[in-house]
Amino acid sequence: MEDLTAKLTSTEFSIKPFDYCVPNNTINNKQCTIRRHVDEIKISQTDPQVVDCILEDLRIAYEKDALLIESRGMLHHLGMKLDFTVKGKVSITMFNYIKNILDELPIEMAGVAVMPLKVSTSS
Secondary structure, three states: OHHHHHHHHHOOOEEEOOEEEEEEEEEOOEEEEEEEEOOEEEEEOOOHHHHHHHHHHHHHHOOOOOOOOOOOOEEEEOOEEEEOOOOOOOEEEOHHHHHHHHHOOOHHHOOOOOOOOOOOOOO
């Protein structure tokens, strides 16, 4: 991650000490934000060409023939499904992530839990 941080700061992205994984830069008078978590990044900017340029810089910097890219529409990031298919709106769901968690629970946890009765404190 330090290498990516150095790369981004060399291209005028600012990194705040309280938000180390979210570098920002103003490009073409619009904010560009890169969210980083482990081995995933999400680049947000209103101009798709800016995003493409950053991706190309990263591909060259890390000598990759291709990067795994999901863009402009629906993408999956940190267990969330981000749907940008409706102009000006985003829908965020985690149904598959939650289903996978529930599917991996041990069999001993299957069943129904009864809510405890309210206990009266008056005498």
